[in-house]
Amino acid sequence: MTTGAFPGFRFDGRTALAQEVVVTLEARTLAVTAKGGIALERMLLDPARVSERFAAAPRVIALNRGVMLEIPDADGRFDRALAAAGIAATPVQRMQRFWPAAVAALAGLVMIMAAAYVYGVPAAAHWLAWRLPAGFEQKIGDAVLVELDERTFKPSALPAERQAALTQRFASAARAAVPDVAYRLEFRNAEGPTGANALALPGGTIVLLDGLVAMTHDDDALVGVLSHELGHVAGKHSLRQLLQTVGVGALAGLLWGDFSSVIANVPLAFGVLHYSRAFEREADEFALRVLRENGISAHPLDDFLGEMDRRARDKGRAAPPAFLSTHPPTDERRQRLREAAGQ
Amino acid sequence: MSDAAPRRRIADDLEPGSLRAELGGAPLPAEPAPEPDGTYVSRMTFTGRGDEYFRIWVVNLFLSIVTLGVYSAWAKVRKTRYFWQNARLDGHVFDFHGNPLAILRGRIVALALVVAYSWGFEFSLAVGFASIAVLLAAGPWLFVKAQQFKFGNTSFRGLRFGFAAAPATGYRIVLPILAVWFSTTVLAAVVPRMSIGWGIALGGASFATILLIPGMHHRLKAFQHGHATYGERRFTFRPALVEFYWVYVKGLALIVIGGILGSLLSAFVAPALTGKADPGGPDWLWFAIGAAVGLTVYVITWPYLAARLQQVVWAHTRMDDVRFRTEITAWPLFKLVLRNVALTLATCGLYWPFAAVALARYRVECMRVDADVPLATIAAGTFARGNIAVGDAAADTFGFDLGL
Numbered sequence: 001m002t003t004g005a006f007p008g009f010r011f012d013g014r015t016a017l018a019q020e021v022v023v024t025l026e027a028r029t030l031a032v033t034a035k036g037g038i039a040l041e042r043m044l045l046d047p048a049r050v051s052e053r054f055a056a057a058p059r060v061i062a063l064n065r066g067v068m069l070e071i072p073d074a075d076g077r078f079d080r081a082l083a084a085a086g087i088a089a090t091p092v093q094r095m096q097r098f099w100p101a102a103v104a105a106l107a108g109l110v111m112i113m114a115a116a117y118v119y120g121v122p123a124a125a126h127w128l129a130w131r132l133p134a135g136f137e138q139k140i141g142d143a144v145l146v147e148l149d150e151r152t153f154k155p156s157a158l159p160a161e162r163q164a165a166l167t168q169r170f171a172s173a174a175r176a177a178v179p180d181v182a183y184r185l186e187f188r189n190a191e192g193p194t195g196a197n198a199l200a201l202p203g204g205t206i207v208l209l210d211g212l213v214a215m216t217h218d219d220d221a222l223v224g225v226l227s228h229e230l231g232h233v234a235g236k237h238s239l240r241q242l243l244q245t246v247g248v249g250a251l252a253g254l255l256w257g258d259f260s261s262v263i264a265n266v267p268l269a270f271g272v273l274h275y276s277r278a279f280e281r282e283a284d285e286f287a288l289r290v291l292r293e294n295g296i297s298a299h300p301l302d303d304f305l306g307e308m309d310r311r312a313r314d315k316g317r318a319a320p321p322a323f324l325s326t327h328p329p330t331d332e333r334r335q336r337l338r339e340a341a342g343q
Numbered sequence: 344m345s346d347a348a349p350r351r352r353i354a355d356d357l358e359p360g361s362l363r364a365e366l367g368g369a370p371l372p373a374e375p376a377p378e379p380d381g382t383y384v385s386r387m388t389f390t391g392r393g394d395e396y397f398r399i400w401v402v403n404l405f406l407s408i409v410t411l412g413v414y415s416a417w418a419k420v421r422k423t424r425y426f427w428q429n430a431r432l433d434g435h436v437f438d439f440h441g442n443p444l445a446i447l448r449g450r451i452v453a454l455a456l457v458v459a460y461s462w463g464f465e466f467s468l469a470v471g472f473a474s475i476a477v478l479l480a481a482g483p484w485l486f487v488k489a490q491q492f493k494f495g496n497t498s499f500r501g502l503r504f505g506f507a508a509a510p511a512t513g514y515r516i517v518l519p520i521l522a523v524w525f526s527t528t529v530l531a532a533v534v535p536r537m538s539i540g541w542g543i544a545l546g547g548a549s550f551a552t553i554l555l556i557p558g559m560h561h562r563l564k565a566f567q568h569g570h571a572t573y574g575e576r577r578f579t580f581r582p583a584l585v586e587f588y589w590v591y592v593k594g595l596a597l598i599v600i601g602g603i604l605g606s607l608l609s610a611f612v613a614p615a616l617t618g619k620a621d622p623g624g625p626d627w628l629w630f631a632i633g634a635a636v637g638l639t640v641y642v643i644t645w646p647y648l649a650a651r652l653q654q655v656v657w658a659h660t661r662m663d664d665v666r667f668r669t670e671i672t673a674w675p676l677f678k679l680v681l682r683n684v685a686l687t688l689a690t691c692g693l694y695w696p697f698a699a700v701a702l703a704r705y706r707v708e709c710m711r712v713d714a715d716v717p718l719a720t721i722a723a724g725t726f727a728r729g730n731i732a733v734g735d736a737a738a739d740t741f742g743f744d745l746g747l
Contacts (some may be wrong), residue, residue, distance in 0.1 A: 009435065011501020016722035017575060018435060018500055051438075052421075056390035060438055066727070068501040070435060095402050102398035105405035112408055198484040 004073050004081040008058070009041065013066025023071055029083045030061070032069065041067065047087045053079050053097070094133035116251055122278075125243035129236045134203075137239050140201030141323050145186070148207075156187035156210055166208070169219060170226045177227075178286075181234045185226070196308070198225050200232035202239045215311075216304055223294075224287050224301030231286025237279040284333055288340045298341035302334050375433075375717040382713050389707040391429035393697030397649065399425055416446035427625035430707050431719045440503075441496040448487070456481075464532045471532055474524050482509055483517035494571055500722055505572040516566045520559045523552055551639040557591040558584065560652075568660045574725045581659040590651040594644055601643035605636030642684055646676035657710075664715055679705055 010021040010032055021040065024031045032041040034308065051060040059078055061069040071078055082088075119178065129137075156163065165279055167185050183204045190197075195211030206229045208222075216222050286302040291298055309330040377383050405416035420443050424656045427437040460478060464471030490506040496502045527548040559585050568580040609632040650673040657667040683698035714721055 013501050014727050016502045016725040018719065018722065050426065051428065054425055054428060055392060055395050057425075058436055060428065060436070066501070068438075068498075092402065092406070096398045099398065102401050103395035106401045109401065109405045109408060 004023060004077065006068070006073075006081070008071035009071055011068045011070070012036070013068065020069075021069070023069060025081050025085050028087070032063075033240050045085065045087060050082065050087060052089065052093045100147065113251065117248065121244050121247040121251065122240070124247060125240045126242055129240045132239070135234070138203035140239070140242070141201040141205050144201050145205060145207070152190050153188040153209075154190065155205075156189050157186055158210055158213060162213075166213070166219070166222065170223055173223050173227070173290060173294045173296070174230060175223040177290040178234065181230060183230055183233050184278075196311075198229050200229040200238060202236075202242065204233045206233065215307065218303075220291075220296050221300035221304040223296060224298065224305070225289055227287035227290035228283045230290065231283030232279065233284060235279065235282055235285065237276075241276060241279065269275075280333075288337070292340070298337045302337040302341065305330055305334050305337070375719070381715065383715070383717050385433045385712040385714075385718050387707050387710040387712075388431045389429055389643060389704040390431065391426060391700045391703060393700045396425060396700050397693075397696040400699075406590065412450075413447065416443040416450060419443070419446050426703055429705075432499070432710075432712060435500050438498045438511050439496055441492065445492060449492070450516060452485070460528075464528070468532060472529075474528060478525070479518065479521055482521045483513040486517050487513035490567060490570075502574040502725065502727055505728060506567075506570055507572050507577065508566070508570040510615070512566075512570070516562060520562060523555050527552060557587045560591075561587040564652075564656050568656065573662060574727060575728045576725055578660055578662045580656075581661075583655050583659045586655045586659075587652070590648065590655065591652075594648045597644045597647055598640055601640035602636060603642065605639030608639060609635050638684065640682055642677070646680050647673040650676045653706075665718075665721060666713040668711045668713065669706075669709045671706060676705065 005024045005130065007020050008021055008023050011017070012019070021035075022033045024033065025045075028045050030041070030045045031039065032044060034040050043063065045061075047121060049062040051057075053073070053076070056074065058071050058072045059069075059082075061071065063069065073079055089097065095105065099219055110206045158166075170185065174183070181204075181208055185209045186205055187210070188207050189195075189210040196206045196215050198206065198212055200206050206226060208226065212225065213222065218223075285299070288298060291301070375383050375385070399421060403421060406420050407413075408413040420439065420441050423439040423441065427439045430437050456474075456478060459470075459474035459694075460697075462747050463474035485510055487506070489511060490508070492505040494506040527545060530544045530548050531541075534544045565580045565582060568578055571578040650671045653671050657669045660667050679701060683694070683701060686694040687698055712718065
């Protein structure tokens with residue numbers, strides 16, 4: 001049974017000459033006929049060698065010995081003939097042609113990406129953080145400290161006995177509450193807006209800056225701040241943050257890999273900000289635990305946060321909206337501290 | 344032999360030319376006529392559509408994510424075939440025959456190399472140097488393989504393109520480029536940090552690298568276009584080093600203009616966002632400003648560089664007596680890129696496939712192929728290289744997206 005005759009071009013693979021031919025389909029048998037009725041090919045059609053249908057592109061069929069056919073199919077008549085001959089589109093091809101399927105794929109994509117972002121990447125980073133060799137984390141932390149020492153930090157101006165006293169005070173508090181968390185306390189000085197700060201580096205190094213010591217009136221507040229940083233150490237937050245950044249970067253790369261790297265980095269930055277907020281809350285809870293175990297009130301830490309917030313506002317730095325901030329809103333954190341202090 | 348009878352009967356009836364209209368086939372391309380100066384000009388057309396490519400793109404993306412990136416190699420083939428099969432020259436389309444497994448292999452190797460290069464020196468000096476040594480040793484070979492894959496898997500009128508360069512030539516051309524490219528990284532790792540020597544060495548190496556970029560780009564393009572083949576015909580590239588430098592100098596001026604424009608823009612936008620005219624804004628604001636400035640520079644600079652360099656490259660490329668040129672110009676390309684970027688941002692990326700099709704249409708339809716005889720005549724005299732009819736096996740070692 002003949003399902004149709006279709007004009008097209010034949011290329012023999014030996015020259016680039018385009019030969020006008022007519023292609024006929026009889027069941028699954030394809031026959032190519034040249035001008036003057038000369039029969040050229042006749043063979044069983046292999047579905048894998050027929051190109052998929054695009055709206056305005058011709059169908060390209062690879063025959064044996066490098067022979068190619070190019071069959072215009074603007075009206076889809078050849079496609080219907082192929083389908084009638086049992087050469088139907090693959091599931092993926094059908095999905096691509098069918099709008100509802102494409103929309104469903106888009107919806108699925110959004111859901112998978114959201115799930116990977118919210119659950120997948122943090123879980124993977126968490127899993128990996130405790131399986132990487134300890135030396136790896138230590139190495140990163142050391143490199144970061146060397147970098148900071150060269151660029152930003154200066155040696156601490158605090159008297160040695162004050163340093164020793166603070167180290168001692170915090171060590172006994174940490175020992176009492178969380179004896180199994182290993183850390184190292186370093187004192188540094190820094191000028192400018194970063195001066196009043198404390199940070200936890202990968203590998204357990206906690207850096208306390210002079211500016212922060214100068215700002216606090218009560219050593220209980222300092223113990224609170226250092227306990228917060230110890231929370232970051234205990235949770236391997238720096239390493240997990242790093243791994244999550246890499247993971248979100250890989251996700252963004254998959255999505256926007258063929259687009260400008262600027263665009264690819266936008267979700268990356270938001271990803272980093274989002275994750276650190278979860279870690280800050282966790283570190284706050286950890287700090288509260290240390291304070292509670294030592295019978296230290298959370299009020300000094302609460303007052304200190306209020307003071308930090310006032311100074312930031314005085315300098316004219318408007319607080320960014322919560323979803324853009326690396327720390328949870330101060331009000332929210334202080335609220336939690338006051339609740340804990342009141343218990 | 345029962346099915347032979349109907350076949351013969353149909354064959355007798357079918358006189359392809361005369362039956363075309365009756366069979367509902369596409370009209371044959373008009374008989375080519377020369378321009379007044381005797382040149383036959385062939386234009387390219389592009390028949391891809393944004394809404395159609397959107398569906399292909401979204402399904403490709405979905406399957407790539409679901410398979411953790413493995414399907415991306417198959418997606419790449421599907422996408423490339425879509426663009427090539429919708430590009431027409433003289434009534435015939437191009438095609439792509441890349442093997443997805445080769446692309447997957449290429450992507451795994453490329454990923455390993457990128458990770459080694461970007462993290463090597465963070466790990467240790469030895470690992471850093473080892474990764475650079477591997478890149479230097481394998482880079483030129485991989486570049487040649489990537490070109491062979493790209494050209495060797497592209498066909499037109501049943502014949503394959505190709506890339507006929509010996510590995511030794513690849514090393515001679517690409518090795519100096521890689522050496523210049525890595526010089527800054529190596530110096531930064533070797534010279535003691537934050538010393539005056541560090542600053543001088545790093546600054547000098549960066550400056551020299553920037554000065555050499557147009558030359559390196561020209562060197563790669565000349566290598567690529569000078570060794571490309573179509574059947575047994577070979578493309579040739581006439582050097583255009585001075586033109587490359589001139590385009591880049593003007594492009595640098597646009598980078599400066601773009602930087603100023605972007606900064607001005609953010610100077611107006613930033614206070615509006617924070618409600619205060621204060622340079623000490625929060626970090627995210629600085630990030631947004633950086634992205635805005637970067638995007639402004641890109642939108643202003645890239646169209647000019649791309650359009651002018653395409654003009655230069657094609658004007659210097661020939662295939663025997665076939666000449667090429669592109670009518671692409673900076674201003675329409677700028678308007679197109681601006682529109683693409685704006686709509687892509689406004690739609691959270693959903694416009695991206697439409698943008699890709701619009702860009703491809705403009706670039707493809709700007710191409711002109713000039714010859715002294717009709718293209719069909721040249722095609723009839725173009726033969727396959729050797730006895731290879733189904734493509735070069737060497738072309739399937741690695742598939743890379745180098746974007747070159």
